[in-house]
Amino acid sequence: MKKTAAIMLGDGFEPVEVIGPVDVLRRGGVTVDMVSVMGRTTVTAAQDVTVEADKLVEDVDLATYDVVIVPGGSVGVENLAKCQALAEDLRKRMADDRPVASICAGPTILADLGLLEGREAVCYPGCQTNFPEGVYQAGSDIAVDGNLITATGPAVALVFGIAILNALMGDAVAAEVGKGMLLLK
Numbered sequence: 001m002k003k004t005a006a007i008m009l010g011d012g013f014e015p016v017e018v019i020g021p022v023d024v025l026r027r028g029g030v031t032v033d034m035v036s037v038m039g040r041t042t043v044t045a046a047q048d049v050t051v052e053a054d055k056l057v058e059d060v061d062l063a064t065y066d067v068v069i070v071p072g073g074s075v076g077v078e079n080l081a082k083c084q085a086l087a088e089d090l091r092k093r094m095a096d097d098r099p100v101a102s103i104c105a106g107p108t109i110l111a112d113l114g115l116l117e118g119r120e121a122v123c124y125p126g127c128q129t130n131f132p133e134g135v136y137q138a139g140s141d142i143a144v145d146g147n148l149i150t151a152t153g154p155a156v157a158l159v160f161g162i163a164i165l166n167a168l169m170g171d172a173v174a175a176e177v178g179k180g181m182l183l184l185k
Contacts, residue, residue, distance in 0.1 A: 003168040005032045006065040008086055009053050012075025015045040016154045017103045021069060024161030028169050028177045035060055037083040046073045062089035066168055072104020072124060072153065081109050090115060094147070101164045103151040110148075111135075121150040158183055 005025055007018055018034065025032045036043050036053035044050050062068055068089055070080060080086060087109075093100050094115045102110060107123040110116050111130045121135050122128075122143045128136040137143045141156045142163050149167060151160035162183060166174035178184030 003030045003067075004065045005030050005067045005069060005164070005168070006035045006060065006062055007032060007069040007071065008057070008080050008083070009034055009036045009038070009043040009051065009071075010076045010079025010083070011038055011044050012073050012077075012079060013043070013045050013071050014073035014076065014104055014154055015047060015049040015051070016157045017071040017073070017106075017160075018045070018051065020157030021071075021101075021103075021161035021164060024158060024165055024177060024181070025168075027180070028165040028173050030066075030165065030168055033060065033065070035062075037080055037086065046075065057083060057085050062086065063092065067099035067101055067164060068093060069164065070100070070102040070106035070109055072102075072106045074105050077105040077109060080106070081112065087113055097147045099147050099149070099164075099167055101149040101151075101160070101167075103157065103160050104153045107131075107150050119148055120145040121148060122152050123150060124153045 022032050033054040035055050037057045041053045104124040105127045116135045117132045120143050141152050143150045162178050
C-alpha cells in the first residue's frame with residue numbers, strides 16, 4: 001500500500017527542512033503533499049525562497065496521511081502553531097501512536113501542546129526551554145522514540161528524511177535511497 005506524508009508549510013519555514021525530506025521521501029516512493037496553513041498555495045520561506053504548496057490545510061484531512069511533518073524556522077513555527085487543524089491532528093496522532101516527525105524549532109509546537117512528556121526528542125539547540133525535564137537528548141542530531149522522529153536543524157534535513165523514510169518504508173528502501181544520495185555508505 002502506498003505511504004503518504006504531509007509536510008506543513010507556514011510563511012517563514014526553513015527551506016532545506018522541507019525540500020530535503022520531500023526529496024528523500026519521494027525518491028523512496030512516498031506520496032508527499034506540501035500543505036500550506038497560510039490560506040494560499042504560495043508560501044515564502046525564510047531566506048525569501050518561494051515554494052508552491054500542493055494543498056491547503058483546509059482542503060485536506062491530515063488524519064489520512066501516514067505521517068505529518070512539522071519543519072522549523074522560527075517564523076514558520078509561529079505560523080504553524082496558529083493552525084488549529086494541525087494542533088488537533090498532532091494531539092490525535094500522538095495519542096494513537098501514529099507517526100509524527102519534526103525538525104529544528106518544530107518540536108516546540110509538540111512541547112507547547114503537552115505532547116513530549118515522557119518522550120525523547122531533539123530540536124534546534126536553545127529551543128528546548130519548554131521541553132519537559134529529561135526529554136531533550138543533548139548531543140544527538142536525530143531522536144527516534146517510537147512514533148516520534150525529531151531532528152536538530154538544517155544540516156541534518158536529509159538524514160531526517162531518511163529516518164522518516166525508514167519508519168514508513170523500512171530499512172531496505174531507506175538504505176537504497178540513502179546510498180543513492182551518497183548519504184550512506
